[in-house]
Amino acid sequence: MTIQWYPGHMEKAKRQVAEQLKRVDAAVELVDARIPFSSRNPMLDQILQDKPRVVVLTKSDMADPDVSAQWLRFYEAQGAEAVTLNALQSKGAKPVIDKAEKVTAPIFDKMKQKGIRPRAIRAMILGIPNVGKSTVINRLVGRKTAKTGDKPGITKAQQWLKVGNKMELLDTPGILWPKFEDQMVGYRLAATGAIKDERLxxxxxxxxxxxxxxxxxxxxxxxxxxxxxxxxxxxxxxxxxxxxxxxxxxxxxxxxxxxxxxxxxxxxDGKLGRLSLETPSDHEEKKDTHASSNAEKSSDIMSRDKDADV
Missing domain, CATH: 1.10.1580.10 (Conserved Hypothetical Protein Ylqf; Chain: A; domain 2)
Incomplete structure (x- = not known):
């Protein structure tokens, strides 16, 4: 079975994200702690470019804690700021704000040097469908402002929300990408509910x-x-x-x-316990396999070219 789901409103949402990017200081990217690699939209690297970013592993209460710790070390090794978040616990908001303050510190330092009055951090919150974005927003804001549900596609439009006096969040709809190069990514997204069941x-x-x-x-x-x-x-x-x-x-x-x-x-629903469907080593093995395959292809081409010259 080939898995794919990219309705028209996601293309529109992608364009809106790109248009709003200049209005924010940073991006808060949400990924599912059970599938941190598969739930990262590869298009965001191109859209966000050098924009400061905080990666938040949502639903950490449902993921294997040992594996989540591996993912945090993985992101740290890449120089990325990442944090796990249990959206059901009230203490979960502060680490996200702390990380946002850290990645935007250079921006606000420059503003101070120019004599510009300090203001709240403006951040765009992004993620794939059903990553728990609305639940995270409600936890950050401290009240129910965004609809929540265990189905993808709850958020349909962008909206600004205040997180105390420290942050302003621009909520955006969940966005997938046009084609899953690795179908196992599609299967993991489907298993966790990021793709509508009706299409599976x-x-x-x-x-x-x-x-x-x-x-x-x-x-x-x-x-x-x-x-x-x-x-x-x-x-x-x-x-x-x-x-x-x-x-x-x-x-x-x-x-x-x-x-x-x-x-x-x-x-x-977490009835089977705290489980993770992928680890950083899975990701590294996949990269090694692709690199080996590409090297073999390159070697074959060079060999054919050499034979042709002879």
Whole structure:
């Protein structure tokens, strides 16, 4: 299955972000702590260019804390300012403001040198659909100002919001990108709910998710679905889960559509525990694979050119 979702309003939102960029001091980029690489929109690097940026790993209460710590070290090694955020805890707002003050310090130092009166930081908040942006905004602002929901596409337009007297936030709609070069990125986005379920083969996505969890968190599957030994065959595991949870049709056959919906819902609700679907090493391995592949292609071309010269 090829996964893609880029409705027309996202192209419009991308243009609006670029137009508003000159009005802000920094960007607050939200990524899903369970999939920090897959949930980073690669177009933002081109749009934001050298604009100071804070990366916020949302939904950290649902991600593996050890893996989240690896991601923070990964960003630190790249020279990026990153912080995890549990949007359900009131103490979560201060680290974001602190990081924003740090990345914009050079801007405000120049303003002071020119005798310009200090003002609040103006930041644009960005992220893919269903990354938890509205929940984060409500936590930062301290009251319910943005709609929240466990479906992508809640925010439809830009709006300015005040975070005390220290920051002003420009909210923007969630934006994906036109094409997923790596389809595993699409599968991870689909599993976490960043793509509308109506556009997906949920059985395919749920089968992918159970396969991945069997590799990385087998104990979580055993405990949640009371399975003593996970079968080697991924589809057998899928049907065992359906049978255990009563997803049955007349005659005792597993209702695979119902089973898929249940697995995805329980993963997204955190019922299987704190789980992460990718690590920094996955990202590095992918880069190494691409580099090796490109080197082989280059070697083949050089070899062919040499043979042609002979």
């Amino acid at each position: 083969d949920l059985e395919d996505i749920a089968l992918y998710l159970t396969r991945l969890l069997k590799e990385r968190y087998p104990q979580a599957l055993k405990e949640r679905y009371r399975i003593e030994e996970l079968p080697a065959d991924d589809h057998d595991l899928f049907t065992q889960i359906g049978s255990k949870r009563g997803c049955l049709q007349p005659g005792g056959y597993v209702d695979e559509e119902q089973c898929a919906a249940l697995i995805l819902r329980e993963f997204r």
